[in-house]
Amino acid sequence: MRKEEFFPDGTPIDDWFYDAEMPRIDKLGKQYVITDYGVNADGGVYTEKLQKLIDEAAKNGGGVIVVPKGTYCSGALFFKQGVHLCVQKGGVLLASDDVCDYPICQTRIEGESCTYLPAFINACGVDGFTLFGEGIIDGNGLRSWKAFWHRRKWNPNCTNKDEQRPRLVFISDSKNVTVAGLRMQNSPFWTNHIYKCSRVKYLGCDVFSPHSPVPAPSTDGLDIDVCTDVLVKNCRFEVSDDGIALKGGKGPWADTLPENGANERVLIEDCFFAPCCAILTCGSESIHNRNILVRRVEADGPSFALWLKMRPDTPQKYEYITFEEVNGFVGSYFYVNPWTQFFDLKGRKDIPMSYAENITMKNATCKCHCFFNVKADKSQYQLSNILLENISATTNDDGFTADNQEGFTLKNIQITEWK
Numbered sequence: 001m002r003k004e005e006f007f008p009d010g011t012p013i014d015d016w017f018y019d020a021e022m023p024r025i026d027k028l029g030k031q032y033v034i035t036d037y038g039v040n041a042d043g044g045v046y047t048e049k050l051q052k053l054i055d056e057a058a059k060n061g062g063g064v065i066v067v068p069k070g071t072y073c074s075g076a077l078f079f080k081q082g083v084h085l086c087v088q089k090g091g092v093l094l095a096s097d098d099v100c101d102y103p104i105c106q107t108r109i110e111g112e113s114c115t116y117l118p119a120f121i122n123a124c125g126v127d128g129f130t131l132f133g134e135g136i137i138d139g140n141g142l143r144s145w146k147a148f149w150h151r152r153k154w155n156p157n158c159t160n161k162d163e164q165r166p167r168l169v170f171i172s173d174s175k176n177v178t179v180a181g182l183r184m185q186n187s188p189f190w191t192n193h194i195y196k197c198s199r200v201k202y203l204g205c206d207v208f209s210p211h212s213p214v215p216a217p218s219t220d221g222l223d224i225d226v227c228t229d230v231l232v233k234n235c236r237f238e239v240s241d242d243g244i245a246l247k248g249g250k251g252p253w254a255d256t257l258p259e260n261g262a263n264e265r266v267l268i269e270d271c272f273f274a275p276c277c278a279i280l281t282c283g284s285e286s287i288h289n290r291n292i293l294v295r296r297v298e299a300d301g302p303s304f305a306l307w308l309k310m311r312p313d314t315p316q317k318y319e320y321i322t323f324e325e326v327n328g329f330v331g332s333y334f335y336v337n338p339w340t341q342f343f344d345l346k347g348r349k350d351i352p353m354s355y356a357e358n359i360t361m362k363n364a365t366c367k368c369h370c371f372f373n374v375k376a377d378k379s380q381y382q383l384s385n386i387l388l389e390n391i392s393a394t395t396n397d398d399g400f401t402a403d404n405q406e407g408f409t410l411k412n413i414q415i416t417e418w419k
Contacts, residue, residue: 007265007291008320008358017267020203020233022180023132028084030063032056034072041070045096050074057083067091067135075101076166079123087135087182095120095166095188097143102166108195108225109161111250111285113259116161119170119193129171132180139168139187145214159342160218165189175199185209187219191239195225196261202232209239211275216240221276223247226261233267238274242281243302246292250285250314252348262288268297275301279326282318282356283309284339292321299328304373305366308356309339310381313346316354323361332373333366333393338380354381357407362389371415372399376406383407394418 005013025031037053039046050065054077057063062082069090075098079085087093096102102117109116120139123129148163155162168187171177172195180203184191191207194200202222209219221237224230225247237243249260263286273279279302282289286309299305305326308318336356345351371393376383389411396418 007293008322008360009291011265011291013267014229016199016229017231020201020231022203023130023178025064025066025086028064028130029061029082030057031066032063033066033068035068035070039072041072043073045073045075045098045101047075047077047096047101050077054079054083067093067133076103076118077121078118079121079126079129081126082128084130084132085121087133087137089134091133091135092138093136094138095140095168097140099144099164099166107170108172108259111247111254111260117164117166119167121169123171123177124173126174128176129174130178130180131169132178132182134181136183136185137168138185139166139191141165141186141188141209141216141219142214144188145216148217149214160189167191167193169193170195171200172196177201178203180204182206183208186216189218190220190223192222193225194223194227194230196227198228200227200230202235204234206236207239211240220245224263224266226263227266228264230263230266232269232271234270236272236274237276239276241277242307243273243276243279244268245281245283246286246289248286248288250311252313252345252352255287255315260287262290263292264290266292268294270296273297273299273302276303278302278304278307278335279330280305281307281309283307283316284311284341285314286316286318287314288317290320293324294322294326295324297326299326299330301329303331304335305330305333306335306361308336310336310354310356310377311339311343312351312380313343314354315352316381318356319358321359323364325363326361327365329367331368332370332399333368333391334361334372334374334388336374336383338375338377351380355384356381356386357384359386360389361391362387364390365392367394367418369395370397370399371395372404374399374404376404387411388413392416
């Protein structure tokens, strides 16, 4: 009998989180092998034929779009109820790098609902969507990365959206979603973005974007945006931005808008994080995160283990977050700072107060340049009931100052100088 476990606020972890079985293609209905429908591995862009096949499968009761061995190119694809995607071993589904292959639409990006580009793979309003296989979904992002940095030279204040770049995967308003086994790489923008979803599993995925020779800007591994019940298990992240980021909205009245909201009951376990910005980031577009559990994680190169981005133009509440057995090398283990990129109070006269509370980091061994990298700013945010316990840190700088420990409890913290 399994021992009962709990989220940080004492809510029991539901049985759903313990089912990490990989999808089986023979359980998902009729198989539509794309090469049987005129899609060839010849360098052509087959958006129209692939979308027609998805629509046909949906009309006929669903099934699996199968990408066999070979490289097949397409623009934006929109999956329908009952239609799944399997990229088999040796298969590559390659995104077109022509922005015109991504029709302008209403979508969600960077904490706002707006008109922008869809992703390469899209699913909206579906129940039971499965995206899986041993193959690769490749965002083909090099052209857009180079264009972004070129634009930044011309206008250092340009935003991420100014150089139009599609995401790799966007799943919204959906439930009972499984993404499993795939390598997802080279996204032009965010790699995986789930919005207003419930019961989503990422199992055994390998998420990658390069740091060099051209850094892949804002290619977060997984952005969780107003979602409940999310499991991320046995995944590997190596990206040129956040490994996993919790989103939910931004702006001075973001907490009053119906399109925004909280992330609740997120379990991240048995994962590996290579170089990226952070294992887990709260922000920079986030209003409420609760019951987040990160455990049994190994790191080799993230800039931060836990990063709390505190926006002075957005009311935020980060609560009941636990890191347990998060080990390895990171730049800073615990990082809290004001985040003012694209600051805009939109006419609001006061600075909305934010809160981080009931956060625990425990039972870990780490090596880092700075262990406790916390900037106190009582005019903007309050830190309370934060526990660091049973952590052995080898570090260049413990980071403790006279004014940055209020609200923290430190128990059995062993600091060894990094020589």
